[in-house]
Amino acid sequence: MSWAETLRAGLEAIRAHRLRSVLTMLGIVIGISSVILTVGLGQGAQDQVRKQIDALGSNLLIVSPGSTTSSTGMRGGFGSASTLTLQDAAAIGDSDVVPDAAAVAPTTTSSVSLVAGETNWTTSLVGTTTSWVDVRARELSSGRFFTAAEVEQAARVVVLGPDTVAELFSGPTSPVGQTVTIDGTPLTVIGVLSSSGASGSGQTEDDQAVVPLGTAKQLTGSASSSVSTIYVEASAADTLSAAYQEVNALLLNLHGVEAAEADFTIATQDSLVETANATNETLTVLLAGIAAISLLVGGIGVMNIMLVSVTERIREIGLRKALGATPTVIRRQFLVEASLLGLAGGVIGVLIGIAGAQVLPGLIGQPVSISLVATLGAIGTALALGIGFGVYPASRAARLTPIDALRSE
Amino acid sequence: MSAGGAARTTPVVEVEDVRKTYRSGTIEFEALRGIDMRINQGEYVAVIGPSGSGKSTLMNILGCLDVPTEGRYLLGGEDVSRMSEAELAHARNRRIGFVFQQFNLLPSLPAWRNVELPLVYAGVARADRRARAVRALERVGLGDRVNNRPGELSGGQQQRVAVARALVGEPDIILADEPTGNLDSASTTAVLELLDELHASGRTIVLITHEHDVAERAGRSLVIRDGLLADELVAS
Ligand SMILES: Nc1ncnc2c1ncn2[C@@H]1O[C@H](COP(=O)(O)OP(=O)(O)OP(=O)(O)O)[C@@H](O)[C@H]1O
Ligand SMILES: [Mg+2]
Numbered sequence: 001m002s003w004a005e006t007l008r009a010g011l012e013a014i015r016a017h018r019l020r021s022v023l024t025m026l027g028i029v030i031g032i033s034s035v036i037l038t039v040g041l042g043q044g045a046q047d048q049v050r051k052q053i054d055a056l057g058s059n060l061l062i063v064s065p066g067s068t069t070s071s072t073g074m075r076g077g078f079g080s081a082s083t084l085t086l087q088d089a090a091a092i093g094d095s096d097v098v099p100d101a102a103a104v105a106p107t108t109t110s111s112v113s114l115v116a117g118e119t120n121w122t123t124s125l126v127g128t129t130t131s132w133v134d135v136r137a138r139e140l141s142s143g144r145f146f147t148a149a150e151v152e153q154a155a156r157v158v159v160l161g162p163d164t165v166a167e168l169f170s171g172p173t174s175p176v177g178q179t180v181t182i183d184g185t186p187l188t189v190i191g192v193l194s195s196s197g198a199s200g201s202g203q204t205e206d207d208q209a210v211v212p213l214g215t216a217k218q219l220t221g222s223a224s225s226s227v228s229t230i231y232v233e234a235s236a237a238d239t240l241s242a243a244y245q246e247v248n249a250l251l252l253n254l255h256g257v258e259a260a261e262a263d264f265t266i267a268t269q270d271s272l273v274e275t276a277n278a279t280n281e282t283l284t285v286l287l288a289g290i291a292a293i294s295l296l297v298g299g300i301g302v303m304n305i306m307l308v309s310v311t312e313r314i315r316e317i318g319l320r321k322a323l324g325a326t327p328t329v330i331r332r333q334f335l336v337e338a339s340l341l342g343l344a345g346g347v348i349g350v351l352i353g354i355a356g357a358q359v360l361p362g363l364i365g366q367p368v369s370i371s372l373v374a375t376l377g378a379i380g381t382a383l384a385l386g387i388g389f390g391v392y393p394a395s396r397a398a399r400l401t402p403i404d405a406l407r408s409e
Numbered sequence: 410m411s412a413g414g415a416a417r418t419t420p421v422v423e424v425e426d427v428r429k430t431y432r433s434g435t436i437e438f439e440a441l442r443g444i445d446m447r448i449n450q451g452e453y454v455a456v457i458g459p460s461g462s463g464k465s466t467l468m469n470i471l472g473c474l475d476v477p478t479e480g481r482y483l484l485g486g487e488d489v490s491r492m493s494e495a496e497l498a499h500a501r502n503r504r505i506g507f508v509f510q511q512f513n514l515l516p517s518l519p520a521w522r523n524v525e526l527p528l529v530y531a532g533v534a535r536a537d538r539r540a541r542a543v544r545a546l547e548r549v550g551l552g553d554r555v556n557n558r559p560g561e562l563s564g565g566q567q568q569r570v571a572v573a574r575a576l577v578g579e580p581d582i583i584l585a586d587e588p589t590g591n592l593d594s595a596s597t598t599a600v601l602e603l604l605d606e607l608h609a610s611g612r613t614i615v616l617i618t619h620e621h622d623v624a625e626r627a628g629r630s631l632v633i634r635d636g637l638l639a640d641e642l643v644a645s
Contacts, residue, residue, distance in 0.1 A: 329530065
């Protein structure tokens with residue numbers, strides 16, 4: 001009996017027992033679609049993080065206060081005054097000290113309430129210098145960014161994020177030239193940022209008000225020279241680590257501390273991606289583990305039904321053997337049937353997974369990316385499950401002696 | 410099959426001191442207690458005997474569905490006890506056509522698909538199989554029932570489908586174990602006439618029955634009693 005013949009017989013047997021076949025596949029379908037979705041969710045989350053972090057700018061070092069190396073946790077971090085100052089930023093900007101830094105943008109961040117006419121909106125206020133727009137790789141959709149002179153004078157000007165504009169101003173007219181007030185202080189809108197392109201849920205990249213550093217200090221009534229973040233752009237991708245070393249050495253020196261007691265942290269985009277992915281990966285592995293268990297259960301389901309099927313068809317097997325079917329033929333017939341069920345379950349599972357990947361982001365606000373490798377892997381796994389769990393029932397069927405099989409009732 | 414005048418004396422079946430002991434747990438039962446027999450090419454042999462005498466046990470051994478506990482069985486000159494499972498399957502496929510008391514048709518397949526089964530395992534091409542299955546069905550008078558499933562056929566018709574299945578592969582022997590046991594007298598006559606016809610066309614037939622009038626059609630009757638060959642009646 002040829003393989004084509006065996007395949008046809010397998011398809012026939014599956015069609016003849018439609019309900020049973022569907023129930024058999026169900027376990028595999030559920031397992032495969034959940035694997036596809038969980039892996040897709042994890043992948044989607046990682047892609048999103050990558051995009052967000054890439055959107056921060058390129059060749060970026062992010063210097064923040066507080067230490068992650070200290071055993072006592074974040075030092076000088078939240079709550080207490082920042083350990084980073086404008087003087088730190090100025091020193092980093094000195095091309096003799098840090099030759100590999102192309103631009104530096106010290107930044108303060110606080111939460112404020114903006115008022116435009118009758119509307120008010122709470123957003124984050126970013127105080128910074130002119131290089132911010134380049135370092136953060138942002139563009140303006142209208143108007144302009146503030147000048148060095150305006151930073152010098154702490155001018156009453158503001159550049160708004162696109163989402164902020166949408167909240168404060170109705171209608172299509174550009175807000176450039178209009179006035180918003182913060183705590184009664186009027187500021188002139190001089191520009192609107194383009195969307196960063198990476199804003200997912202809870203992202204503030206497109207919802208912020210950017211003002212000169214001095215202006216922010218006045219608005220928040222802060223007299224100190226501390227800043228919350230210093231963005232440093234390295235001159236090129238291959239000078240990034242040199243810039244890292246230089247900034248690190250400079251700040252240790254300025255703050256007069258040993259490396260082990262550093263009161264600041266320097267992150268690169270890669271290190272941010274790694275940190276974010278580490279968290280995501282744990283979750284993905286956990287979910288994929290659960291999915292794998294359901295796959296295993298699906299495989300045992302196939303075995304179970306194939307065993308029932310062997311028992312149910314014991315007389316048929318006996319008859320086929322009496323008419324000349326060899327053990328190999330019988331074994332193949334059951335194996336082909338089991339692997340067809342596995343394969344079909346895998347394909348259906350993948351289709352449901354892909355459909356779910358279209359629907360799910362709308363429901364839970366998480367992107368799901370389906371990779372070709374994961375899809376082919378899932379189908380391969382389903383096929384392997386069918387074969388793996390079909391072997392035992394098939395060999396049992398093949399071992400039956402014709403007379404015992406024929407006589408059984 | 411050998412050619413020429415020797416055909417009628419070539420033994421297809423040679424059984425020497427065959428014994429069969431059934432074991433269930435600690436209980437042993439000797440169903441066959443030393444049978445010797447020989448069936449020649451083209452013979453029509455009936456095996457008769459009371460219920461429980463071992464007729465079906467013998468037929469299962471002759472059909473290679475079961476193996477004797479002791480003794481030698483040569484099928485077409487080949488020792489069956491030396492054969493592997495696959496070779497046994499092959500021997501059943503090529504040499505033996507079965508007709509069972511309970512028909513043993515697959516209910517999900519139409520008549521012709523039931524009939525073609527031996528050809529499937531013989532590796533005959535698909536197109537040929539259908540043609541040969543239809544011809545076999547025509548031969549048993551069911552040319553108009555080719556596409557009916559067993560459930561749509563009468564008992565007599567089902568048994569004729571089974572006869573068609575037994576003859577389609579042109580086996581050396583047709584083994585029929587009480588083929589008329591579940592049939593009314595009209596169907597019985599039809600099936601027995603079919604066997605007569607097959608015999609007339611040169612086929613070897615072994616018919617198991619406990620009805621003497623059925624056995625009378627055979628050229629020779631072997632009487633089995635308590636697992637032993639008790640008598641041999643040759644038709645005049
Ligand atoms: N699988 C088995 N296990 C144990 N004993 C068996 C088995 N099969 C048959 N026997 C016994 O062997 C003896 C012969 O059985 P067999 O089926 O050959 O009888 P038979 O001549 O065909 O009878 P009948 O005319 O009723 O069909 C019986 O006593 C039966 O109980
Ligand atoms: Mg019997």
